[in-house]
Structures are given as C-alpha cells and as structure tokens.
Amino acid sequence: MIALAVLLAAQSVAPPVRELPEPAARETSIEASVELPKLTDDQFAALAVVVRTIPKQTEEYIRRDMASITLGGQSPRCELTPDHIRIGIAMPPGDVRHGLGILESLVRRPSLFQDALNDSADSLATRRLGPWEMALQGRVSAFRITHDQAAAIMRYIFRPDRIYVAVGGQLEPGLAESEWERRTAGWAAPSRLEEFPRLHRPALPVQQPGPVSTLELRGKSFVSSDVAMSQRLLALMALGAGKGSSLFRISRETHAWSYRQEGVLWPVPGGWEPRLIALSANCPAPSEREGALRADMLQDVSAWTESDRARALGIADAVLNRGLEFSPMYLGQFGPMSASLDDQTFLSAYWPMKTGSTWDPERLLTEMRLCNLDDLKETATDLLQTAEPIG
Amino acid sequence: MLPVLACAAALCGLASSQVGVLQPARLRTLLPNGSAVLVEDMPQSRYTSIQLFVSSRLTRDTPTTSGYRHLLEHLEARADGKLDWELESKGAFLYARTFRDFTVFEVRVKPTDLDLGLRSLARVMKMPQLSPEIVAKECAIIEQEEALEDLPMLGSKAAWDAAYGADALDPLGNLEAMRSATAGGLREIHDKEFSGKCLALTVVGPLDLDDATRRASAILEAAPKFETPDGPLRGPAKPVDLPTVRAAPVPAFSEPLTAWSLAAGLALASDMEGGYLAYTPSCQKALMILGSAESQESLPASVDQADAATLFPRGRILARKWVSRQLASASGDGFLRGALLVQDPSARPEDLLDNLKTMTFPQFQKALAAFQRAGK
Structure with missing residues (x-):
C-alpha cells in the first residue's frame, strides 16, 4: 500500500500535452498556459514582477543559452493576463525535447536573482503603455519584492496540475507527451496549499492616465463553462467587432468620438468579462458619453435585422477560421489571438484549461449559427443594460 | 512542402499568354500603363489576401498638402459607404494604411471569394464623395487617431523629423492642412495616385496563377498612364541620436547595407526591455529606428556597449526570421512584395536574404556602429 502511494506521488499530475501537428510549419511552437487563482490587485502586481523575471535566467540556462537554442535567438515569451500566464518558446522545426527542457526549467527553477527582480519591478513601474493597453489593463501598482517572496509566489502559482502544455508545428506524434511526462515525473502538486507571501513594500510610482479617456461599458462576467458562451460571443461581435458593429457605427461614425473602439472578451479567473471600449481624446465628460453610448447602442440593437446577424456570423467565421485580427478574444496580454502557429498552439493549451474541453472553433461557429435574431438581440440588450460604465 | 520561390516576369503582357504545364509559385506581370500585378499561390493559406498599393511618388506630402493622402485613404476605404458591411457579412475584411512612400488597401477574403475582393478594391479606387461636412467629420476621426x-x-x-524635416513629413499628416483641403485639391491627389505606374496589386492565397493574374490585371489596366519621374525622392541623412531613439540611415531595400542594418538593429533591440526596430520597406533612402516601446527613459547602455561578436550570429538569424515571418502568411507576403513592387518592380524580399547570406563581421560592425553613440 505504501509502495503504491509512493508510486502515485511519483507520477506526473500534469494535464496531457496537446499536439497540433503542422508538417509544413517552419518552426515548432511550445506553449504553456498556467492557470491562475483569484488574486488581489497587490498579489497580481507582485506576480507581474516574477513573470517578467522568469525568462531572464534559470538554474540551467542563462538568456544567451536559451537564445542559442530557440528559433531566431528569441527569448521565451512570458506574459501575465488576469487568468493565466502564457509561456511560449519558438524552436527550430522538430526540436521538441530542448524546447520542453527550457519550459520545464522556466516553470520550476527560475533564478529570480534580487537584482533581476528589482530591475523587473522598476521597469514595470516606469514603462509607458499606449492608451489602448492602459484601457485594457487599468492602473496596476508595481512593487519591489524579495527573492524569498518571489520563490514563495512561484510555489503558490506554478504547480504541475495548473500547467497546460501544447506543442505545434513539425512533431513526432507522442514525443511531446512522453517528454513532458518524463520531465515532470516526481513533481507532485503540494498536499496543502501554499500561501501567497505577505507584501510589505510600498508601491512604486506608476504611469498616470494620459489625455485619452477610456469610454467603457463593462458587462457582467460569466463563467467559462457557460452554456450560452457561443451566443454571448456572437452578441459581443455584433456589438463591437468590425466596422459594421454598433459600437463602431455609433462611437466613431455617428459621433466621431473615437478612432479605436472594440468589443473585448476579457479573461478573468473562472470566466470572462465582455467589455465595450472606445478611446476618446479631448473628452470633457466620459461618463456622459458612456451614458449616451449605452442609450444609442440599445436603440441600435432594437433595430437589428437578419442582416446584422449575418454580419456578426461573417465576422465570427473570419475570426475563428481565418484569424482576422479584429477578434474580441483577447487572450493575449494586449491583443487578440491570431491565426499564427504559436497563437493557435497556445489556444490548444488554454482552452482545455479554461473550459475543460478541446479548442474547436468549428463547433463554436456551429453553435453560433443556431442563435436566432431574437436571442441575439436579447443577449446584446442584457449585456448593455447590466454593463457598468467605467470611464 | 515549402512553396517554390520562382518568379516569372512578363513585360507588357497579360497572363493569358503565359499558360504553362508546370506553374511557378509566383507570377509578376507589368501592364502597359506601368502598373504591376503579382500573384502567388500559397496553397496552405486559409484566406486570400488582395492588396492594392498606391505609390506616393507623384503626391509627396508638402506642408500645404500634409495629410491629404491619409485623409483620402480614410475616404477611399469607405467607398460608397456599404463596402465594409458587405465584406464583413461574407467573412471578409478591408484594411487601409498610409505610409510615407505608399498607401495600401488590403481585402482578406475566403479563397473562393477572389472576385469579391477584386471588385471591392475596384470600388476603393473610385473618387470618393466629398463635401466640407464629410471632410470635417473625417478630420475629427483622424484627430482621434493621432491622439x-x-x-x-x-x-x-x-x-524622421530630425533626419529629414519637411522633406519627409509624417504620413499621418497635419490636421490644419487636412481641414482646409478642398474637393479640387483632393481630387488632384486622387487622380495622380490612381495612375498606372503608381499602382501595384498583389494577390496571395490558394489560387490559379494565370486565372488570378487575368482577373487582377483587369482591375488595373484601365488606370491612366501618367509620366512618372524617376530618381531619388530623398537625399542622404545622418544618423539620428535622440534621448529615446537612435536611427540609422539606410539605402534602398535591396542594398547590402540595409540587410546589415536590419541584422544589427534587430540584435540590439533583442537585448532591450520592450525593444523595437521600426522600418517600412522602402526603395528610397530611409531610416531604421531603434527604441523601447515601454520606456521614455534614455536608451540603455547596452546599445553602446554591445558586443558585436555576440550579436553578429543572432542578428543574422533575427533578420532572416523577420523576412521569413513576413513571407509565411498570405497577408505578410503580399505586403512585403507589394510594397517593393510599387516602388521598384525589380526589388524582391529575396535580395535582403541574399545580402544577409554574404554579410561579413566587419560589415555587421559597420551597421551596428550607426546605431551606437561611439560610432559617430
């Protein structure tokens, strides 16, 4: 019995590795999505320092070593979003073993030297985001943290059962799975939950909002397993994706309040938030414009016809099948998913983490086509009526 | 399997005269009015990208017309006001961007919708409806864009301002000039823009080369032929050293120094937090600009203290990757090839790859020095 328990503990608890074979690809893409629990704003800010420091050095690799192995000498990508950390590594075609070696080293043994942590905190505090990035992210504080705190954050966040890996491009079937299993064997999820370390340090001064105001109607969040997910996404596309969307026609074309305006499906722990965002310069009273925007959009939705539904389905088809950039699915740090190999590989890792099911754009599209006009209007109206003005 | 990088050129002829049993992957055709069509078969692409390039050779921005091309781009992209809706309903999308040396309109369509894309660009080529109210409203939107x-x-x-001043004005333009634009002034720019030698069309996706070339050529062949002066549009510039950016002057895209500078700039940017290298492919003298997308602080000391020996192999790989990434997608491939084609039909992305292949360490060092303070 004891022997069996030891054996079980030694087995990997990592979710299965997803494979996305693309024999014609000129690279192999290794992507990981690390699921985040709900964090406070300060905890998120501290985690941002850790995430920025991870790719600088690990016990096995200095940055130069990684650059000599990865495709094009690129550093691994390490991004923090509200519900996950994305780690991406581009490798020469077929080189899965080295890529997974780097990934395993990054998630388990980053060096997190104090100087590097301080540099990360300082650069997060001094970085200047563009207006769109500011609107998406909101104001985030920046902290300096100690090495011990960073190590504790690593233990708290990076557990094998929370790391979803996918490999895309030129692949030998089954190799990634066996290699990841080998590398993570014996790495058991802790029996008791680690605690997030206490943060004592004062926040560093961060970027103040610029002259561009954010007009935002933020819809109620919904859970990732929501059965009406496809309908909600279609409604968000009808409201905010493309030049025929209600938001574009009203904010930009009717009022000339904005140049950039989009509906965004924003990831949050356990679900998503639908957000309708327009950036407006020289805006004396954002809250008034948000009120007018909501009223105008509600009126617009009430007049939607089959033509609006067809346009939204056209956008959905372009987004899901052909990687149109104007996707509301903002699963990256500051941008939507594209049709590139690394983004599609990442989605193969992220979607099971988020929803428990395989990423299947065709199924999502099929479900969207079943949404009739009345249901679409009702969903969009509900989103608008319950949305909070943020500006 | 990688597409075969073959290129067939036809002078003064349409593709209907170029039927062959084995097709190359790409076919370039120069039309009698001076416009050019490049069609590439990319069987693995999930969409077809059709891009119309409009050279600014005859319509350089001056202080009084600064932004006219940008304003026209906005208005032309609207076409008759129904185009975007029609495209989006069919899962297609129209993009438009204005650069110093050209404007580009791109339509991405399903592979089966080539005609839809071509017809859409034909609508974009028409003179847009103009009134003082329309111009004022579009200027208000451009004001938002500039913010x-x-x-x-x-x-x-x-x-660019430091290097060239009024000789290479910002393509976004001057709002005051745009607000005072008249219908006549805009029409004059429009007519020059949409003349033969200023136009190039690229079509990249899963397609038949001859058939696509024939259809694409039909869009451009009616454009009037204008005499277009040859010769350089910009003179030489000195390296730019500003607190937050450095810029290395580069010659035309196909010149070796441009490839070396791309390698050096990308290598330097890869060592910086949020580092970027900005370069729009040009067949004129241009700039490669190095900076940080995240910081307004002075550039890090790593730029001036960079070890050329370390950066040399990385720079070559990064520059190659930049080109191959561009060429890997129908949109990127159509953009890079079209941007060159509309400026110089003999220029090709492969020129840069060839120059990277033969780049020596001293050549890389020379290019690196142009970004470094000590090198001036």
Whole structure:
C-alpha cells in the first residue's frame, strides 16, 4: 500500500500535452498556459514582477543559452493576463525535447536573482503603455519584492496540475507527451496549499492616465463553462467587432468620438468579462458619453435585422477560421489571438484549461449559427443594460 | 512542402499568354500603363489576401498638402459607404494604411471569394464623395487617431523629423492642412495616385496563377498612364541620436547595407526591455529606428556597449526570421512584395536574404556602429 502511494506521488499530475501537428510549419511552437487563482490587485502586481523575471535566467540556462537554442535567438515569451500566464518558446522545426527542457526549467527553477527582480519591478513601474493597453489593463501598482517572496509566489502559482502544455508545428506524434511526462515525473502538486507571501513594500510610482479617456461599458462576467458562451460571443461581435458593429457605427461614425473602439472578451479567473471600449481624446465628460453610448447602442440593437446577424456570423467565421485580427478574444496580454502557429498552439493549451474541453472553433461557429435574431438581440440588450460604465 | 520561390516576369503582357504545364509559385506581370500585378499561390493559406498599393511618388506630402493622402485613404476605404458591411457579412475584411512612400488597401477574403475582393478594391479606387461636412467629420476621426500614437510612433516621427524635416513629413499628416483641403485639391491627389505606374496589386492565397493574374490585371489596366519621374525622392541623412531613439540611415531595400542594418538593429533591440526596430520597406533612402516601446527613459547602455561578436550570429538569424515571418502568411507576403513592387518592380524580399547570406563581421560592425553613440 505504501509502495503504491509512493508510486502515485511519483507520477506526473500534469494535464496531457496537446499536439497540433503542422508538417509544413517552419518552426515548432511550445506553449504553456498556467492557470491562475483569484488574486488581489497587490498579489497580481507582485506576480507581474516574477513573470517578467522568469525568462531572464534559470538554474540551467542563462538568456544567451536559451537564445542559442530557440528559433531566431528569441527569448521565451512570458506574459501575465488576469487568468493565466502564457509561456511560449519558438524552436527550430522538430526540436521538441530542448524546447520542453527550457519550459520545464522556466516553470520550476527560475533564478529570480534580487537584482533581476528589482530591475523587473522598476521597469514595470516606469514603462509607458499606449492608451489602448492602459484601457485594457487599468492602473496596476508595481512593487519591489524579495527573492524569498518571489520563490514563495512561484510555489503558490506554478504547480504541475495548473500547467497546460501544447506543442505545434513539425512533431513526432507522442514525443511531446512522453517528454513532458518524463520531465515532470516526481513533481507532485503540494498536499496543502501554499500561501501567497505577505507584501510589505510600498508601491512604486506608476504611469498616470494620459489625455485619452477610456469610454467603457463593462458587462457582467460569466463563467467559462457557460452554456450560452457561443451566443454571448456572437452578441459581443455584433456589438463591437468590425466596422459594421454598433459600437463602431455609433462611437466613431455617428459621433466621431473615437478612432479605436472594440468589443473585448476579457479573461478573468473562472470566466470572462465582455467589455465595450472606445478611446476618446479631448473628452470633457466620459461618463456622459458612456451614458449616451449605452442609450444609442440599445436603440441600435432594437433595430437589428437578419442582416446584422449575418454580419456578426461573417465576422465570427473570419475570426475563428481565418484569424482576422479584429477578434474580441483577447487572450493575449494586449491583443487578440491570431491565426499564427504559436497563437493557435497556445489556444490548444488554454482552452482545455479554461473550459475543460478541446479548442474547436468549428463547433463554436456551429453553435453560433443556431442563435436566432431574437436571442441575439436579447443577449446584446442584457449585456448593455447590466454593463457598468467605467470611464 | 515549402512553396517554390520562382518568379516569372512578363513585360507588357497579360497572363493569358503565359499558360504553362508546370506553374511557378509566383507570377509578376507589368501592364502597359506601368502598373504591376503579382500573384502567388500559397496553397496552405486559409484566406486570400488582395492588396492594392498606391505609390506616393507623384503626391509627396508638402506642408500645404500634409495629410491629404491619409485623409483620402480614410475616404477611399469607405467607398460608397456599404463596402465594409458587405465584406464583413461574407467573412471578409478591408484594411487601409498610409505610409510615407505608399498607401495600401488590403481585402482578406475566403479563397473562393477572389472576385469579391477584386471588385471591392475596384470600388476603393473610385473618387470618393466629398463635401466640407464629410471632410470635417473625417478630420475629427483622424484627430482621434493621432491622439493614440504610442511610443514607437512618436519615436519614429521624431527621428524622421530630425533626419529629414519637411522633406519627409509624417504620413499621418497635419490636421490644419487636412481641414482646409478642398474637393479640387483632393481630387488632384486622387487622380495622380490612381495612375498606372503608381499602382501595384498583389494577390496571395490558394489560387490559379494565370486565372488570378487575368482577373487582377483587369482591375488595373484601365488606370491612366501618367509620366512618372524617376530618381531619388530623398537625399542622404545622418544618423539620428535622440534621448529615446537612435536611427540609422539606410539605402534602398535591396542594398547590402540595409540587410546589415536590419541584422544589427534587430540584435540590439533583442537585448532591450520592450525593444523595437521600426522600418517600412522602402526603395528610397530611409531610416531604421531603434527604441523601447515601454520606456521614455534614455536608451540603455547596452546599445553602446554591445558586443558585436555576440550579436553578429543572432542578428543574422533575427533578420532572416523577420523576412521569413513576413513571407509565411498570405497577408505578410503580399505586403512585403507589394510594397517593393510599387516602388521598384525589380526589388524582391529575396535580395535582403541574399545580402544577409554574404554579410561579413566587419560589415555587421559597420551597421551596428550607426546605431551606437561611439560610432559617430
């Protein structure tokens, strides 16, 4: 019995590795999505320092070593979003073993030297985001943290059962799975939950909002397993994706309040938030414009016809099948998913983490086509009526 | 399997005269009015990208017309006001961008919708409806656009201003000039823009080369032929050294120094937090601008202290990757090839790859020095 328990503990608890074979690809893409629990704003800010420091050095690799192995000498990508950390590594075609070696080293043994942590905190505090990035992210504080705190954050966040890996491009079937299993064997999820370390340090001064105001109607969040997910996404596309969307026609074309305006499906722990965002310069009273925007959009939705539904389905088809950039699915740090190999590989890792099911754009599209006009209007109206003005 | 990088050129002829049993992957055709069509078969692409390039050779921005091309781009992209809706309903999308040396309109369609894409661009080529109210409203939208400039855009603007001043005005334009634009003034620019030698069309996706070339050529062949002066549009510039950006002057895209500078700039940017290298492919003298997309602080010491020996192999790989990434997608491939084609039909992305292949360490060092303070 004891022997069996030891054996079980030694087995990997990592979710299965997803494979996305693309024999014609000129690279192999290794992507990981690390699921985040709900964090406070300060905890998120501290985690941002850790995430920025991870790719600088690990016990096995200095940055130069990684650059000599990865495709094009690129550093691994390490991004923090509200519900996950994305780690991406581009490798020469077929080189899965080295890529997974780097990934395993990054998630388990980053060096997190104090100087590097301080540099990360300082650069997060001094970085200047563009207006769109500011609107998406909101104001985030920046902290300096100690090495011990960073190590504790690593233990708290990076557990094998929370790391979803996918490999895309030129692949030998089954190799990634066996290699990841080998590398993570014996790495058991802790029996008791680690605690997030206490943060004592004062926040560093961060970027103040610029002259561009954010007009935002933020819809109620919904859970990732929501059965009406496809309908909600279609409604968000009808409201905010493309030049025929209600938001574009009203904010930009009717009022000339904005140049950039989009509906965004924003990831949050356990679900998503639908957000309708327009950036407006020289805006004396954002809250008034948000009120007018909501009223105008509600009126617009009430007049939607089959033509609006067809346009939204056209956008959905372009987004899901052909990687149109104007996707509301903002699963990256500051941008939507594209049709590139690394983004599609990442989605193969992220979607099971988020929803428990395989990423299947065709199924999502099929479900969207079943949404009739009345249901679409009702969903969009509900989103608008319950949305909070943020500006 | 990688597509075969073959290129067939036909002078003064349409593709109907070029039927062959084995097709190359790409076919370039120069039409009698001076416009050019390039069609590439990319069987693995999930969409077809059709891009119309409009050279600014005859319509350089001056202080009084600064932004006219940008304003026209906005208005032309609207076509008759129904185009975007029609495209989006069919899962297609129209993009438009204005650069110093050209404007580009791109339609991405399903592979089966080639005609839809071509017809859409034919609508974009027509003179848009104009009135003082329409111009005023579009200027208000452009004012919003200008307010969104991020650090790379601001850095680029500052570098070009320092290097060339009024000889290479910011393509976004001057709002005052745009607001005072008249219908006659805009029409004059429009007519020059849409003349034969200023136009190039690229079509990249899963397609039949001859058939696509024939259809694409039909869009451009009616454009009037204008006499277009040859010769350089910009003179030489000195390296730019501003607190937040450095810029290295480069010659035309196909010149070796441009490839070396791309390698050096990308290698330097890869060592910086949020580092970027901004370069729009040009067959004129241009700038490569190095900066940080995240910081308004002075550039890090790593730029001036960089070890050329370390950066040399990385720079070559990064530059190759930049080109191959561009060429890997139908949209990127159509953009890079079209941007060159509309400026110089003999220029090709492969020129840069060839120059990277033969780049020596001293050549890389020379290019690196142009970005470094000690090198001036």
